[in-house]
Amino acid sequence: MDIAALQPSTGALIAAIALGIVSHQVYKRNEPSVAEFLLHTILLYAILTTLVSTFGPLSNIRLILIGLIDLVVYLFALGTSIVAYRLFFHPLNAYPGPILCKITRFVATKHVIDRDTHAWVSALHDQYGDVVRVSPNELSFKSVTSVDLIHGAKAGKIPKGPFYKGDPNRKANSMHSTQDLFEHRWRRKTWERGFGSLQLREYEPRVMHHLDVLNSQIKCREGSSMNVTAWVEYFAYDVMSDLGFSEDFGMLIEGKPHRYIPALHGATRLLTVAAQTPWIKPLMDWFPVDKQSKQDGKDFAKISMGTYNRHKARENKRPDLFTYISARMEGAPRPMSDPELIADAALIIAAGSVTTALCITFMFQQLCRDRKQYEEFQKEIDSCWDGEGPAIAPYLNGFINESLRLWPPAPTGMQRRAPKEGIFIDGKLVPGNNQLSVHTFAIQRDGRYFSKPAEWIPERWIESRRPSDFNHDVRAFIPFNAGQYTCLGKNLAYQEIRLFWAKLARRFDFEYAPGFDGSSFDQNIRYKGTFLIGPLDMGDNGTKEVYTLLKRVVLLGTVLCFFAKPLGFSS
Numbered sequence: 394m395d396i397a398a399l400q401p402s403t404g405a406l407i408a409a410i411a412l413g414i415v416s417h418q419v420y421k422r423n424e425p426s427v428a429e430f431l432l433h434t435i436l437l438y439a440i441l442t443t444l445v446s447t448f449g450p451l452s453n454i455r456l457i458l459i460g461l462i463d464l465v466v467y468l469f470a471l472g473t474s475i476v477a478y479r480l481f482f483h484p485l486n487a488y489p490g491p492i493l494c495k496i497t498r499f500v501a502t503k504h505v506i507d508r509d510t511h512a513w514v515s516a517l518h519d520q521y522g523d524v525v526r527v528s529p530n531e532l533s534f535k536s537v538t539s540v541d542l543i544h545g546a547k548a549g550k551i552p553k554g555p556f557y558k559g560d561p562n563r564k565a566n567s568m569h570s571t572q573d574l575f576e577h578r579w580r581r582k583t584w585e586r587g588f589g590s591l592q593l594r595e596y597e598p599r600v601m602h603h604l605d606v607l608n609s610q611i612k613c614r615e616g617s618s619m620n621v622t623a624w625v626e627y628f629a630y631d632v633m634s635d636l637g638f639s640e641d642f643g644m645l646i647e648g649k650p651h652r653y654i655p656a657l658h659g660a661t662r663l664l665t666v667a668a669q670t671p672w673i674k675p676l677m678d679w680f681p682v683d684k685q686s687k688q689d690g691k692d693f694a695k696i697s698m699g700t701y702n703r704h705k706a707r708e709n710k711r712p713d714l715f716t717y718i719s720a721r722m723e724g725a726p727r728p729m730s731d732p733e734l735i736a737d738a739a740l741i742i743a744a745g746s747v748t749t750a751l752c753i754t755f756m757f758q759q760l761c762r763d764r765k766q767y768e769e770f771q772k773e774i775d776s777c778w779d780g781e782g783p784a785i786a787p788y789l790n791g792f793i794n795e796s797l798r799l800w801p802p803a804p805t806g807m808q809r810r811a812p813k814e815g816i817f818i819d820g821k822l823v824p825g826n827n828q829l830s831v832h833t834f835a836i837q838r839d840g841r842y843f844s845k846p847a848e849w850i851p852e853r854w855i856e857s858r859r860p861s862d863f864n865h866d867v868r869a870f871i872p873f874n875a876g877q878y879t880c881l882g883k884n885l886a887y888q889e890i891r892l893f894w895a896k897l898a899r900r901f902d903f904e905y906a907p908g909f910d911g912s913s914f915d916q917n918i919r920y921k922g923t924f925l926i927g928p929l930d931m932g933d934n935g936t937k938e939v940y941t942l943l944k945r946v947v948l949l950g951t952v953l954c955f956f957a958k959p960l961g962f963s964s
């Protein structure tokens with residue numbers, strides 16, 4: 394075929410370019426879904442082809458081909474218009490950032506796929522300062538003033554961003570993923586009933602029960618090594634299935650993971666990719682990408698539904714978190730639907746298990762790395778245990794906070810949307826509807842807020858022991874986020890972690906397993922919504938048990954001597 398004969402007329406070309414630019418103006422105001430975009434494009438193709446046909450008689454095949462060329466020109470004009478706008482006319486143009494990030498979200502998506510978002514954004518902050526444009530319409534901040542404005546007390550009118558739309562496995566919003574301010578407020582109130590101090594007291598013996606099981610499993614394995622990462626996960630998931638639904642995944646008893654763990658990990662992988670670019674979500678079903686994660690996502694949804702159905706069917710319920718969440722709250726504007734409750738059921742375990750497990754596992758790593766800190770840690774727990782839980786344990790608290798500061802389980806920014814009228818942060822206007830967040834990992838490792846930021850120093854949290862010249866600004870400590878969306882399980886998490894150490898540090902003396910030095914663990918810290926970590930192989934060196942036994946023998950001897958005399962056995 395004569396190529397020259399396929400050349401579209403100038404009129405059709407100009408029309409295609411004009412339509413590309415006009416479409417961009419329309420899409421800028423009303424972002425289309427993938428289906429809408431495809432429909433528009435097909436319609437445009439039909440319009441362009443009709444237009445071409447008006448310029449003279451053409452065979453059908455020529456008409457189709459010239460129409461296609463026009464369509465490519467249209468798409469090219471649309472793309473060029475988008476890139477030019479994002480580079481030169483976008484309201485976030487005044488903010489610094491890498492050029493590619495200003496043009497496309499795929500840079501951020503690539504880092505999610507590479508599992509290094511936390512380190513990538515942190516490095517961008519090192520290069521560009523307190524604010525970076527990480528995507529065409531998204532800013533990442535790391536100043537304490539931004540915490541207050543985006544997440545804190547002054548952020549009442551700031552809703553969650555489109556990131557939260559991303560879960561491809563969800564039929565309805567969970568309390569956490571809803572972006573409507575009013576809806577979030579009343580659903581959160583419903584949840585709050587499960588986290589009062591009375592409820593926490595009720596949960597405590599249930600946590601202790603799982604610690605007893607873990608305790609006996611460690612004892613059984615004395616002399617051999619254990620992958621602490623896995624066992625702490627078993628503990629945290631078993632606890633949440635019990636506190637959440639009065640069920641027991643039974644991972645601690647069986648010593649192996651329930652299907653829930655890989656299913657949740659796979660589902661989160663899909664979620665974090667889809668959440669970067671929510672329009673990708675429907676495409677995930679159409680294309681055969683990451684089949685395993687898709688299957689995991691489906692299994693995760695199925696398990697959550699099963700949990701919900703069993704809880705609903707159960708009579709004589711022990712009060713647990715889901716009992717509070719699923720009972721209609723007085724003053725609630727409407728009852729919750731089944732899909733919403735299933736989404737909330739998934740949230741309980743997803744939010745409460747992996748986060749707590751990560752905090753504990755990072756503490757294990759540090760304790761084995763620094764024997765001096767371990768000795769002080771153990772000494773304090775031994776001295777303050779009052780039979781029910783460590784009463785005042787400032788060093789333990791400092792240790793927990795250092796874990797959460799250096800390795801916040803959810804390390805990246807929690808995306809919010811600027812209100813319509815925009816918001817002034819650090820003296821500059823962020824125009825309405827752009828996305829913004831404070832980067833937890835970066836701000837918590839900023840020397841302006843915490844001196845020697847990369848060092849694990851529990852004493853920094855104890856006022857009497859903190860060096861007087863130390864920077865210590867707790868406004869920059871946001872592992873649970875802050876304000877209206879702050880973690881609901883914060884107190885539960887602290888309680889669980891304290892009980893964990895009170896029970897286990899008193900009993901065992903942990904150290905790296907022979908041949909393991911922790912370096913492979915450090916090198917394999919990745920990001921996947923939360924941190925994703927590798928195995929941490931440890932053993933109990935047994936001295937603690939022997940020491941406890943010795944203490945008991947000495948105590949028994951003293952008691953016997955004391956009674957022996959009056960009873961006349963010692964003459």
Ligand code: HEM
Pocket residue numbers: 568569570581584740741742744745746748749752797801802803807871872873874877878879880881882883885886
């Ligand atoms: C060390 C442990 C924990 C850490 C570091 C942590 C961290 C966080 C963070 C950063 C958020 C904010 C998420 C966002 O804005 O998108 C959050 C929210 C939440 N967390 Fe936790 N969490 C922990 C433990 C728990 C536990 C044990 C539960 C119990 C179920 C829980 C339940 C929740 C819930 C329900 C929300 C949603 C709150 C809302 O949207 O209003 N978390 N958590």
